[in-house]
Every structure is written in structure tokens, then in C-alpha cells.
Amino acid sequence: MKYKCVIFDCDGVLVDTEDISIGTFVDMGNKLGASIDFEYAMVHFLGKSLEYCFDYIQERCSEPFPLDFEKQYREKSFEKFKNVLQAIEGVKELISKLDVPFCVASNGPLNKMQLNLKIVGLDAVFADRMFSAYDINKFKPDPALFIHAAKKLGFKPEDCVVIEDSDVGVKAAVSGGFDVFGFANFRNETLLKKEGAKLFYKMNELSDLLEKQ
Template sequence: MSKYKCIIFDCDGVLVDSEPIAGQVLVDMANEYGANIDLEYALKNFKGNSMQECYAQVAELATERLPDDFMPNFRERSFESFKKNIQPVEGVTEVVKSLDMPFCVASSGPENKIRLNLELTGLLPYFEENIFSCFTIKKWKPDPAVFLWAAETMGFDPKECLVIEDSMSGVNAALNGGFDVFGFTAHDYHNELDGNATLTFDDMSQLLKLID
């Protein structure tokens, strides 16, 4: 029997394979203003960061001033790309179908983005009432607030919950809140989760065995 009573999933890179899509949109937009970066750069430097942090990095790289509507335009363009290209992370649909304990999603993205991507990948029915966004509380990882909010709302103590994350900021947020956190390393571009997360794994189909 698992020692955990609730699973808290990150969204991007854990439930949905959205990061290469959003990263490419951000690269394309950044390069329109002289940033001269590629997708590899974006995945290594933007992964796990809040949109505000990514914007600040792009503004530093750009040779032209970013327009005031850069972030709203990014959301619009990324949403359109999600609709065409997004897929669930391989194996995760089977995981959520098979879980025999409560679970939820806690993400740095805005709730409408979380809902859109879960809907597009067929995962929304499993998370409909249990979606927690950093935008709602205006506190972003590595602040543990979104995980603490999720745990409290789900009715559990942090020690009873397991967080599934794929970024160092998310791992730190979980640890800062007193949670165990399993690091999903399929796209751990800096090889930094191993040794920091409670445990690491690179294949989502392994998760159910690891929880038991």
C-alpha cells in the first residue's frame, strides 16, 4: 500500500507535451525582435520559469524593445499552436486512468491554458474540479504556495502528498513546502533533478510501480 494519499501533477512536461510548442512560439517571437535564439536555447533556459521571467530574458536578448502586447500575443499564438500540435506525455493517460487515489494538477500557467491543454489531450475529465494555477494566487514556483493550496483543498497534509515535477523550480517548490517530489527526467536538459528530487524516473509508465 502506498504511503501517499494524493498525487499533485505539474502540467507542462508532465501531463502534456507543451514545452517544445510554447518554446518554439517564444523563439519565433523573440527573434522577430533580434534575440537570435533557437529552440534548444529556449528549452534549456526558459523551462520551468514563469512567463514573467521568460519575458525578462527575452527583453535582455532582444535588440529591439519588446512591444507592450508581447505577452498577450505570445499567449494567443501559443494557444493556436497547442490546438494544432499538442499531445499528452507518453504513458500519462494510462497512469491517471489507473490511479486509485485522489490527484490534481498544480501549474505555473494560467488556468485557461491548463484547461485548454488538458482538453486538447483528453485529460480534462480527470482533472476538471482539481486544477490549481499560480496565476490565481499570484505566487510562482519555487514558492510552494500552489502546492500547499492544492494539498489543503484536496484535504491532505503535504507529507501525505506526492508531487510529480519536471523542472528544478518545481522540485524546489515541492521541497520548500515539505512534499516528497518525483522528478520526471525525460526532458531534464541540465541533468539537475537527480540528487535533488526525492526520486527520479524517465518513463511515465514507471510511475504507478514507484508509488506503490
């Protein structure tokens, strides 16, 4: 493998959070009259900042948007994570095969990353190599988070490969000078390809792809 470092996104790449997170947005928004379609949200909310999602919901609510909406969302989604969250199939095996440094870089807050990775048994694997956009106040599609993560591990963008599942994440990686592989499915494959990702559909495929680089 030509890469010296692997940078993983968290949600949807390491842990299967997206249905839970976006489903919670949709349920809460629709109770306020937002009428958001779940399938639409799974495409258009994927990888977006919390602020973007909340603004979208708030504009469509027919009832007043509660000031503690974010607090309610965190409580509801975190409780669901604790009960049903799973690691992405094959990702533990993939990580066990890596013989180069790796880390995780997410638009989500650090405490969310730590909780979710602990639930699925990956917290010790990543240890102090978890990087949050909240720490530098710059969010994907800005490439700053990936550049920050690479620098902390002692690498340049051209030394690294990013693993993403959202178009904003791919855009951030490409604009930062990183190669990027997109974890694709029927919802996101067109957007990932459009932004310049090399697509794969299962984690065991990625292991083979990385070895061939």
C-alpha cells in the first residue's frame, strides 16, 4: 500500500449511526409539522453539519422550534445509540489488517465519537486519535479537519487516504489534496462519484483496494 496513514470518517463508516441520527431528526421535525421524507433526509442530511440540518427543519416547522431542540436530539439519539448501535460490518477486520497509522475525523463532537466507538468496542483502537470539527470550529466540506488530523499524526495530505460515506466529506478530502475512497450504497453512490471518490460497497473490498494501491 502506498499510503502512510488512513483517515476514517466516523458515522456511516465506522459505526452504523446514520439511520438513527437522521431518523431522530426526521421524527422530531415531523412532530413539529416539518413533513420531511426519511429517504430524502438520508440523502440530503448525510454528512451535513448539525446546524444545516436544524436550519432545514426549522424552516419547515409549522409549530415553534424549541430552544432546547439540540439538547432533546442529543438525549434521544444517544439513548438509541446505547441500545442498538453496531459497528459497520467488516470494519474491525479491516482495521486489524492495517499496518500503517490511522485515525478518525468527524464533523460530530468528540463526546459523541467517544460514546459511539466505546459502544461498538473501537474506542481503545483509536484512543487519542479522534479528531472533531468542533475542536477547530471548521466543518466538512472545509478540508481543514482532514489537514489537521494528518498534521497531528505527522503526515502530509498526499501521504494519506480518507474513507468517507458523504459527498461533503469527499469534497473536503479532494479539496485538501487527499485521495478518497467512498463507502457507497444506492443512496449515496452518485453523489460520491460526482465529487471524485473511488467507490467500494463492502469493507472487505476496501481492504483489497488499499493493498493494490
